[in-house]
Amino acid sequence: MSDHFEPVIIGFTCNWCSYRAADLAGTARMKYPPNVRLIRLMCSGRLDPTFVIKALAGGADAVLITGCHPGECHYIEQNYKALRRHLLLRKTLAGLGIEPQRVKLVWASAAEGAKLTHEITQFVDEIRGLGPLHWPQSDANGHSQPAETEVTA
Amino acid sequence: MSSQPIPLHLPGEEPAEKIGVYVCHCGTNIAATVDVAEVRDWAGQRLEDSGVVVSRDYKFMCSSLGQELIEKDIKDLGLTRVVVAACSPHLHEGTFRGACKRAGLNPYLCELVSIREQVSWVHTDRHAATDKAKAVVSGGVERVVRNTPLEPLRVPIHPATLVVGGGIAGIQAALEIANAGFPVYLVEREPSIGGHMAQFDKTFPTLDCAACILTPRMVEAGGHPNITLLTWSEVVDVKGYVGNFVATIKKKARYVNTELCTGCGICQEKCPKKIVDEVYEAGLGYRKAVYTPFPQAVPKYPVIDVPNCTFFQKGTCRACEKLCPTNAIDFTQKDELLTVEVGNIILATGYDLFDARRIPQYGYGRLANVFTSLEFERLTNAAGPTNGDIVLRDGKTKPQSVAVIHCVGSRDRNYNNYCSAICCMQSVKFAHLVKERTGAQVYNFYIDMRTTAKAYDEFYQRVLEEGTLFVRGRVAEVTDAARLPGEAGKLIIQVEDTLAGKQRRIPVDMVILSAALEPRRDAKQTAHLFGLSCSADGWMIEKHVKLDPVATMTEGIFAAGCVTGPKDIPNTVAQGAAAAARVLGMIQRREIELEPIKASVNQEQCSGCRICNNLCPFNAILFHEDRMVSEINPALCQGCGTCVAACPAGAISGTGFSNEQILSQIDGLLMLNVARQSAAVAA
Numbered sequence: 138m139s140d141h142f143e144p145v146i147i148g149f150t151c152n153w154c155s156y157r158a159a160d161l162a163g164t165a166r167m168k169y170p171p172n173v174r175l176i177r178l179m180c181s182g183r184l185d186p187t188f189v190i191k192a193l194a195g196g197a198d199a200v201l202i203t204g205c206h207p208g209e210c211h212y213i214e215q216n217y218k219a220l221r222r223h224l225l226l227r228k229t230l231a232g233l234g235i236e237p238q239r240v241k242l243v244w245a246s247a248a249e250g251a252k253l254t255h256e257i258t259q260f261v262d263e264i265r266g267l268g269p270l271h272w273p274q275s276d277a278n279g280h281s282q283p284a285e286t287e288v289t290a
Numbered sequence: 291m292s293s294q295p296i297p298l299h300l301p302g303e304e305p306a307e308k309i310g311v312y313v314c315h316c317g318t319n320i321a322a323t324v325d326v327a328e329v330r331d332w333a334g335q336r337l338e339d340s341g342v343v344v345s346r347d348y349k350f351m352c353s354s355l356g357q358e359l360i361e362k363d364i365k366d367l368g369l370t371r372v373v374v375a376a377c378s379p380h381l382h383e384g385t386f387r388g389a390c391k392r393a394g395l396n397p398y399l400c401e402l403v404s405i406r407e408q409v410s411w412v413h414t415d416r417h418a419a420t421d422k423a424k425a426v427v428s429g430g431v432e433r434v435v436r437n438t439p440l441e442p443l444r445v446p447i448h449p450a451t452l453v454v455g456g457g458i459a460g461i462q463a464a465l466e467i468a469n470a471g472f473p474v475y476l477v478e479r480e481p482s483i484g485g486h487m488a489q490f491d492k493t494f495p496t497l498d499c500a501a502c503i504l505t506p507r508m509v510e511a512g513g514h515p516n517i518t519l520l521t522w523s524e525v526v527d528v529k530g531y532v533g534n535f536v537a538t539i540k541k542k543a544r545y546v547n548t549e550l551c552t553g554c555g556i557c558q559e560k561c562p563k564k565i566v567d568e569v570y571e572a573g574l575g576y577r578k579a580v581y582t583p584f585p586q587a588v589p590k591y592p593v594i595d596v597p598n599c600t601f602f603q604k605g606t607c608r609a610c611e612k613l614c615p616t617n618a619i620d621f622t623q624k625d626e627l628l629t630v631e632v633g634n635i636i637l638a639t640g641y642d643l644f645d646a647r648r649i650p651q652y653g654y655g656r657l658a659n660v661f662t663s664l665e666f667e668r669l670t671n672a673a674g675p676t677n678g679d680i681v682l683r684d685g686k687t688k689p690q691s692v693a694v695i696h697c698v699g700s701r702d703r704n705y706n707n708y709c710s711a712i713c714c715m716q717s718v719k720f721a722h723l724v725k726e727r728t729g730a731q732v733y734n735f736y737i738d739m740r741t742t743a744k745a746y747d748e749f750y751q752r753v754l755e756e757g758t759l760f761v762r763g764r765v766a767e768v769t770d771a772a773r774l775p776g777e778a779g780k781l782i783i784q785v786e787d788t789l790a791g792k793q794r795r796i797p798v799d800m801v802i803l804s805a806a807l808e809p810r811r812d813a814k815q816t817a818h819l820f821g822l823s824c825s826a827d828g829w830m831i832e833k834h835v836k837l838d839p840v841a842t843m844t845e846g847i848f849a850a851g852c853v854t855g856p857k858d859i860p861n862t863v864a865q866g867a868a869a870a871a872r873v874l875g876m877i878q879r880r881e882i883e884l885e886p887i888k889a890s891v892n893q894e895q896c897s898g899c900r901i902c903n904n905l906c907p908f909n910a911i912l913f914h915e916d917r918m919v920s921e922i923n924p925a926l927c928q929g930c931g932t933c934v935a936a937c938p939a940g941a942i943s944g945t946g947f948s949n950e951q952i953l954s955q956i957d958g959l960l961m962l963n964v965a966r967q968s969a970a971v972a973a
């Protein structure tokens with residue numbers, strides 16, 4: 138894999154906590170790599186797993202899902218649904234032969250610009266290590282194959 | 291999972307919308323890191339197929355000239371969509387939507403994408419930042435095409451206000467609103483209002499007596515026809531949203547019938563059970579099991595402290611009941627739950643004092659004559675446990691020498707990074723009071739002197755002239771281990787005097803620790819209850835520290851006083867009044883416009899699976915058994931979108947955040963729009 142691989146990552150944020158954490162990271166002039174492109178949802182509960190699949194199918198190498206800490210969701214408990222969907226997504230991806238680490242969930246409160254910065258930086262590094270996302274080839278029956286062994290390397 | 295195919299027009303075909311793209315320099319805030327002209331040109335050329343007909347840059351898009359630029363294009367070029375690439379929507383979404391509205395374009399057909407907070411401020415590589423800015427603009431353009439015109443929802447504002455916390459901040463806010471003619475519920479969890487200020491004797495910088503200036507306001511609040519005072523009470527639940535909150539308040543049983551009680555105080559006198567008063571007397575004095583915290587308490591009715599009452603614990607005693615001249619004691623009272631409807635809420639729950647035991651080297655709790663600042667306030671208070679005599683822990687010896695240590699638990703990486711704002715002045719006040727009342731030699735140990743408000747530095751100068759010695763240096767240790775002559779029986783302050791550049795040991799009789807102001811121990815729970823957030827330090831977060839210091843991120847909930855951070859009384863009072871002004875502004879408007887972000891079920895598409903029914907935390911989704919379809923009550927829906935994401939039939943759509951909008955934005959962020967166009971050109 139080339140040393141110059143720069144992943145493209147789509148990040149979902151919730152309006153109340155993690156988007157504001159991103160704002161705070163900016164206001165405080167913290168630095169993170171430019172690989173992540175953010176989308177604002179009202180709540181992490183809005184995250185339809187289709188969005189993640191579409192992003193990955195459309196060329197993203199990874200997806201970051203962020204929201205308020207458990208117990209701090211602006212809509213009381215919807216981030217627990219995001220948590221469940223995240224686990225489901227990882228399973229689905231693994232079933233499709235894609236490294237489940239390509240979807241990551243991070244809780245960040247409005248005060249945690251530093252945490253978000255750190256998590257993004259780390260995630261970008263991890264995905265750089267994983268390399269570009271390759272969708273496994275479909276076999277004759279249309280079932281996808283497990284990914285090549287690159288993951289374990 | 292639900293997803294609609296994205297209807298993209300074919301390259302070469304006329305795009306459906308006419309989009310204007312506006313890229314802001316924000317002075318050099320954006321332009322220093324992002325090549326604004328390149329983004330402008332790129333959007334104009336490469337996003338033409340998506341409908342971009344004009345693309346401009348400007349120094350300050352948010353200025354009136356910048357806004358006029360957009361307005362003019364809407365009118366002259368017939369723009370049907372607008373994308374502004376500038377700062378965070380949390381800052382200027384309203385500004386640009388307003389510009390569109392003035393030019394006759396529905397404000398929801400405007401998207402503000404952040405290339406400042408999310409690009410120029412967080413990235414350093416100009417090339418990469420410019421590329422990302424293009425992607426962000428591209429995402430905004432694809433999304434805005436799917437935006438639909440929306441009308442804001444208008445909801446009425448209930449004219450009543452809930453004020454939580456009856457310190458000086460809450461009292462001030464409640465009085466301002468009540469005096470303007472509107473109803474207020476003032477909820478205080480202690481038996482009396484007054485907060486910390488009621489514990490002090492003199493207040494800096496004028497040294498007026500705290501009780502003299504506070505008590506009249508407490509009495510006014512207590513008797514005001516527009517204020518419902520609920521002491522010994524706590525808010526246990528809050529539902530609803532701006533203009534229409536429903537709060538549930540637990541009114542703890544006082545066991546005193548307030549209709550009958552005259553506040554004569556005989557019960558408190560006769561109650562045989564003495565308890566150390568940790569709250570009002572800061573542990574220095576006693577109260578009874580039936581008590582008012584202090585004689586001027588408002589309201590005047592006492593409460594019975596159940597865990598300490600002999601009757602409640604052992605079934606005997608009943609002294610108060612027997613001796614009350616009006617038979618006001620009522621052991622059968624129960625806690626009550628009240629629900630109140632209010633349009634706005636002001637949080638004024640104040641602060642807690644840092645626990646000085648956490649710094650063991652200062653000896654508090656171990657060395658008898660080390661006092662906290664609040665203990666000292668009670669010592670100097672004429673109505674306090676020593677009638678205002680400044681004496682050692684033995685209750686009689688006057689100190690000959692006193693040390694005041696500043697910044698205890700503040701400006702200290704091990705505890706709190708922030709400055710507690712009031713302790714320099716409070717320590718100077720202590721020095722003055724000790725000098726005046728005992729003639730003792732006073733040493734103040736400080737890191738930096740911060741005396742920034744009106745008449746503060748003058749007060750400091752005065753105390754300097756009175757002969758207090760100020761030693762610059764953080765105290766390393768307070769010890770009773772005497773090593774040198776003259777140290778026996780004393781508390782020795784070990785400090786590096788950073789001005790003289792040497793280590794010093796100063797023996798004194800008494801040490802006062804100016805402890806930090808900290809967030810309330812239950813600040814997190816309170817924040818959760820009201821849907822607010824706390825900063826990393828634990829203080830409630832205001833909407834904008836500089837420009838909106840008394841508003842919070844949640845519309846209709848305001849904050850005043852020390853609940854958002856350490857403040858002196860003048861600032862606290864100013865905030866109480868400011869929060870009240872904001873609330874009065876809301877009440878005067880009678881109704882407010884809300885973001886029309888709501889979900890709705892397409893009844894044709896709903897399969898009646900009921901998956902969504904249990905997902906909504908606001909119970910907004912009801913199921914029609916007869917027709918076997920779900921429906922969303924727009925008054926209850928808060929627009930989180932969880933049900934939209936969950937409906938397997940794709941029957942629920944969310945305004946402002948539809949699947950089409952989000953999927954298109956993903957498309958744009960990944961530049962699939964541009965790739966498709968290139969492919970078409972190549973073909």
Ligand SMILES: Cc1cc2nc3c(=O)[nH]c(=O)nc-3n(C[C@H](O)[C@H](O)[C@H](O)COP(=O)(O)OP(=O)(O)OC[C@H]3O[C@@H](n4cnc5c(N)ncnc54)[C@H](O)[C@@H]3O)c2cc1C
Nearest residue numbers: 455457458459479485486493494639640641851852858859
């Ligand atoms: C030792 C000391 C000396 C000081 N001296 C001065 C001085 O001389 N001059 C000066 O300008 N400033 C002084 N200050 C600062 C001053 O105390 C504050 O500015 C002021 O008290 C802040 O008022 P507040 O209403 O915000 O908070 P508080 O006084 O803390 O009042 C908050 C109120 O809310 C109540 N409450 C808390 N939680 C809840 C809840 N969940 N539900 C219901 N009620 C709740 C509390 O019981 C309390 O009554 C001093 C501070 C200290 C520590």
Ligand code: SF4
Nearest residue numbers: 896897899900902937
């Ligand atoms: S709206 Fe969707 S999730 Fe709800 S009952 Fe109908 S089909 Fe099921």
Ligand code: SF4
Nearest residue numbers: 906927928930931933
């Ligand atoms: S969008 Fe959220 S609040 Fe509205 S009905 Fe759906 S789950 Fe409930």
Ligand code: FES
Nearest residue numbers: 151180204205210
């Ligand atoms: S609002 Fe942030 S996760 Fe729900």
